[in-house]
Amino acid sequence: MNKIHLPSKDQVTLFQKVGQLFMPAVFINDTEEEVQKMEQLIANYNIGSLCFFHSRASAATNFEGKKQIVYNEKSYGRLVELIARYQKAAKIPLLIAIDAEWGLAMRIENTPQYPYAITLGALQNGEDLIYQIGKSIGRDCLSAGIHWNLAPVVDINSNPENPVIGYRSFGDDKQKVFTKAKAFIGGMSDAGILNSIKHFPGHGDTATDSHLGLPVIDKSLEELQNNELYPFQELIQKGVDSVMVGHLLLPQLDSEGPSTTSNKIITGLLRNQMGFDGVIISDALNMHAVSKTFPEKGTLEAKSFSAGMDVLCFSENIKEGIDIILHQETEDRIEESFHRIWKLKEKAFSNTNKSDELDWETASKINQQVAQNCLTERFGSPELLEEIQTSNFLNVAITNSKTNLFSKGLEEAFGHPVLNTSSDREIFRLKHDETETVVLAIFPPAVKPKDRFGFEDGVLKTIKYLFKTKKVLLYLFGNPYVLDILEIQPKTNVVLIYQDFPEFQQVALQHFTGKISATGSLPIKLKTF
Known part of the structure; x- marks a missing residue:
């Protein structure tokens, strides 16, 4: 990563300073025409930063799922190429940002993926591992030319119906969210990557997806301070680079509009009451x-800036936003935000750490360690494991086309063929009456709760039927909130694996054969248990 040099701060004009406020989205899979348009936008309006996404189909505007996402195995190389092109087009060097909550893999194919925050939330005293993950993700970002990871999520996910945070949160305990986020940030900082805690003032207790509608958090300031605001306040006191403000309506704090445009929340609460003097960035304005x-x-950009925002993320109206801000705002107000952004750039560009390639080996080792320490048992009948191990159990899998090393391992070790409920329905019916015991491996189709995590009606009926009629030991390789739609029975035994990575499947097999014990703890509350 080549060292970047900033021009003299005194040489930056007022027009250029306003351009520095804007962070448009850029897309790895854009056409050449779209890339050239962005190069012109950067050059003409002195853009301050960019936020990379995989494609227009995968960005926030497509949360209705109407556009098809195209797989691109060369995304990483394309990312590096585009960063170089966009930096060349900029008169003032750009800050390059991305959402890499669980690694570059959140946006880019064929890059190391680390566990979701909810998986890390299951670790007991796992701060050292989380620190290593933050540091490794930071190094991977550096290898591509990225300076700013818009992470971690410090929302306290207290609402099981939350459609957008859920697995991205460390859990529902404010102290654990704080300590785990602190470890993650520490690792990133030591790698030389900027951070951003989000989504202020707390997006965890809502059942509305802010990509599609405006969530309402009807709580008093005292209630927020006792829970949602706690990790933000503690991390601010420890020192963070930036805070991302979410799109939320908090009528007890400001009934006139969302937090994105609220002077009472951005300037009054975050800046003045909580004492944050760093960069405040908006969630995606589209x-x-x-x-x-x-x-x-x-008008949205101008209103957000007027409320106290410094960086306007995913702005789609840059020319108009610049015009209104220049017309309406004082030079002193513009200078305030420019100074904060410039200070952030000086910090990022002074980093002498270098990383020339992605660290796949470290990722695999860390994932193995997390897998060994996050497994969580929810046993209604603890003696069932030993009973199943010695029985003629059905080896049932719901894989949704995902690689299933776990069930294959059971087949090799115990001689029970894998029965996939979608492809082996007839065999499954024939063998159903042969035994009372079942080892059921579920790989959910989706990690998000939309449309029941992607499960088909027939598959859900089969799962529920098994729970009602058999002694089932369930290994769940995915979001634990899936359990709330499966009608788990009181005596059902569940082992939560959280991820479907090969390392996690291998550890699950070791658990079944008694080689390791489950030491993790469920970091959220479920309706089921």
Whole structure:
């Protein structure tokens, strides 16, 4: 990673300073025409930063799922190429940002993926591992030319119906969210990568997806301070680079509009009461929670800036936003935000750490360690494991086309063929009456709760039927909130694996054969248990 040099701060004009406020989205799979348009935008309007996404189909505007996401195995190389092109087009070097909550793999194929925050939340005293993950993700970011990881999520996920945070949160305990986020940030900082805690003032207790609508958090300031605001306040006191403000309506704090445009929340609460003097960045301004409320181009950007925002993420109306801000705001107000952004750039560009390639070996080792320490048992009948091991159990799998090393391992070790409920339905019916015991491996189709995590009606009926009629030992390789839609019976035994990585499947097999014990703890509350 080549060292980047900033020009003299005194040489930056007022027009250029306003351009520095804007962080448009850029897409790895854009066409050459779209890339050239962005190069012109960067050059003409002195853009300050960019946020990379995989493609327009995968970005926030497509959360309705109407556009098909195309797989691109060369995404990483394309990312490196585009960063170089966009930096060349910039008169003032750009800060390059990305959402890499669980690694570059959140946006880019064929890059190391680390566990979701909910998996890390299951670790007991796992801060050392989480620190290593933050550091490794930071190094992977550096290898591509990225300076700013818009992570971690410090929302306290207290609502099981939450459609957008869920697995991205460390859990529902404020102290554990704080300590785990602190470890993650520590690792990133030691790698030389900027951080951003999100989504202020707390997106965990809502059942609305802010990509599609405006969530309402109807709580008093005292209630927020006792829970949602706790990790933000503690981390601010420890020192963070930036805070991302989410799109939320908090009527007890400001009934006139969302937090994105609220002076009371951004300046009054975050800046003045909580004492944060770093960069405040918006969540994506194209998200429907706010974009539909401000149809006139540039007004959302101007209103957010007026409320106290420094960086306007995923702005789609840069020219108009610049014009309104220059017309409406004082030079002193513009200088305040520019100074914070410039300070962030000086920090990022002074980093002498270098990373020339992705660290696949470290990722695999860390994933193995996390897998060994996150497994969580929820046993209704603890003696069942030994009973099943010595029985003629059905080896049933619901894989949804995912590689299933676990069930194959059971077949090799115990001689029970894998029965996939979708492809082996007839065999499954024939063998169903042969035994009372079942080892059921479930690989959910999706990690998000939309449309029941992607399960088909027939598959859900089969799962529920097994729970009602058999002694089932369930290994769940995915989001633990899936359990709330499966109608688990009181005596059902569940082992939560959280991820479907090969390392996690191998550890699950070791658990079944008694070689390791489950030491993890469920970091959230379920309706089921």
